[in-house]
Amino acid sequence: MTNGDDGLDEQQAESGENAIRIRLDCFEGPLDLLLHLIKKDELDIWNIPVARVTEQYLEYLQLMRDLNINLAGEWLVMAATLIYIKSQMLLPPEPAGAEDQAEPDDPRTELVYQLLEHQKFKNAAQMLYTREEVENSVWSRPPAETLEEGREAVSATLFDLLRAFHEVVKRFEEQSRMEMYPEEVSIEQKIEDIRHLLLVHNGLFFSHFFRDAASKQHLIATFLALLELVRTGEILIFQKLAFEDIRITRSGPRTA
Amino acid sequence: MNIEDIQPILEAIIYVADEPVRAEQLKEVFPEESYDKLETVLQNLVEEFNSRRGGMMIREIAGGYRMTTRPEYHEEIRAYLKSKPGARLSMAALETLAVVAYRQPVTLAEILAIRGKKSTTALRTLLEKKLITIVGRKPAVGRPILYGTSKEFLIHFGLKDLAELPTLEEFAQMAGDTL
Numbered sequence: 384m385t386n387g388d389d390g391l392d393e394q395q396a397e398s399g400e401n402a403i404r405i406r407l408d409c410f411e412g413p414l415d416l417l418l419h420l421i422k423k424d425e426l427d428i429w430n431i432p433v434a435r436v437t438e439q440y441l442e443y444l445q446l447m448r449d450l451n452i453n454l455a456g457e458w459l460v461m462a463a464t465l466i467y468i469k470s471q472m473l474l475p476p477e478p479a480g481a482e483d484q485a486e487p488d489d490p491r492t493e494l495v496y497q498l499l500e501h502q503k504f505k506n507a508a509q510m511l512y513t514r515e516e517v518e519n520s521v522w523s524r525p526p527a528e529t530l531e532e533g534r535e536a537v538s539a540t541l542f543d544l545l546r547a548f549h550e551v552v553k554r555f556e557e558q559s560r561m562e563m564y565p566e567e568v569s570i571e572q573k574i575e576d577i578r579h580l581l582l583v584h585n586g587l588f589f590s591h592f593f594r595d596a597a598s599k600q601h602l603i604a605t606f607l608a609l610l611e612l613v614r615t616g617e618i619l620i621f622q623k624l625a626f627e628d629i630r631i632t633r634s635g636p637r638t639a
Numbered sequence: 640m641n642i643e644d645i646q647p648i649l650e651a652i653i654y655v656a657d658e659p660v661r662a663e664q665l666k667e668v669f670p671e672e673s674y675d676k677l678e679t680v681l682q683n684l685v686e687e688f689n690s691r692r693g694g695m696m697i698r699e700i701a702g703g704y705r706m707t708t709r710p711e712y713h714e715e716i717r718a719y720l721k722s723k724p725g726a727r728l729s730m731a732a733l734e735t736l737a738v739v740a741y742r743q744p745v746t747l748a749e750i751l752a753i754r755g756k757k758s759t760t761a762l763r764t765l766l767e768k769k770l771i772t773i774v775g776r777k778p779a780v781g782r783p784i785l786y787g788t789s790k791e792f793l794i795h796f797g798l799k800d801l802a803e804l805p806t807l808e809e810f811a812q813m814a815g816d817t818l
Binding site for chain 1: 654655705706708710711716725727730731733736737738755756759776784804810811813814818
């Protein structure tokens with residue numbers, strides 16, 4: 384299983400139907416599909432026939448649905464964007480009036496820049512691909528094995544975690560803060576953040592995860608995310624001595 | 640010490656090192672010698688070693704010097720090692736990596752805006768392979784994580800430093816030509 388399945392439902396991707404996989408490797412995301420549609424018919428990027436492209440885009444979407452592929456939200460967002468642009472282009476241009484003398488904005492402009500930007504990074508990725516190929520043809524001494532630090536520790540209990548969290552909240556409340564943002568804090572995002580942090584660091588202190596929290600909601604979301612990861616066994620919590628700061632590490636190599 | 644005496648020692652050190660050797664590290668071995676002198680010896684060594692046209696070469700990678708086999712011999716080496724080419728990064732991972740390399744420090748949301756799709760899986764692969772790292776948090780709402788490329792990135796792609804990458808403008812030109 385490669386990691387090219389971001390846009391797909393994971394289960395679908397893992398069922399490993401080759402024909403579908405091949406098609407989807409080409410059109411990983413909506414921007415890739417749009418670029419393909421433009422190149423296929425050698426369309427002028429600065430003058431995209433939106434009606435035609437929208438129709439083809441929706442056909443592909445339907446095809447993917449027929450193949451039982453769960454499409455990620457961004458595919459539908461792009462469909463909505465295309466339909467919106469199409470409708471904007473059907474409107475008669477605003478009369479060159481007193482109020483805005485500037486040329487009326489082409490509703491396609493933003494999308495065109497997004498496509499060009501995307502193509503730019505696709506080219507950069509191609510360059511990296513070539514470089515990687517060269518580096519794959521070269522050998523050097525493999526790194527020497529390093530001894531892994533022994534782990535003598537007591538695993539922490541839920542009580543230890545709660546006590547540590549209580550400390551964090553107390554410390555947070557001692558700092559006076561004026562900012563108020565109504566915002567959504569998702570536990571999923573915090574889980575992903577924690578995973579990423581633990582990929583980079585071998586182990587972190589419990590308090591580290593709360594260092595930069597902007598609000599109490601963030602503290603709580605992070606704490607719940609940690610509990611979830613403990614529950615699923617993805618992370619380990621332990622301390623050298625009772626009442627010491629709790630350390631958190633990944634439980635082992637991920638197989639995903 | 641004479642240049643002639645230092646040079647073979649540097650060659651031996653570059654051979655045993657498991658990562659690119661930097662001038663600062665050599666300074667620890669030769670505290671008496673100046674940086675300038677060590678740099679000069681290194682340059683001499685690289686020139687001499689590489690002009691030999693042997694099976695090995697010394698390359699400047701990630702701010703240091705590394706001894707590798709020459710890429711043109713990869714088929715014979717593979718035949719001897721009975722090894723197949725290693726697993727390559729997927730296009731999704733490479734695209735995500737390109738965004739990180741050129742836009743660093745960058746957040747997940749910024750990557751999403753450029754790629755038009757979620758990139759958490761690709762990002763995780765890159766972190767696991769140590770090609771990118773967390774460089775901090777953006778001072779914005781939610782303190783999102785900022786990602787950047789690592790030294791391992793330079794080594795993996797055989798780059799001396801980030802400045803050795805072609806500029807984004809060159810790719811913009813290409814993008815304009817291909818579309």
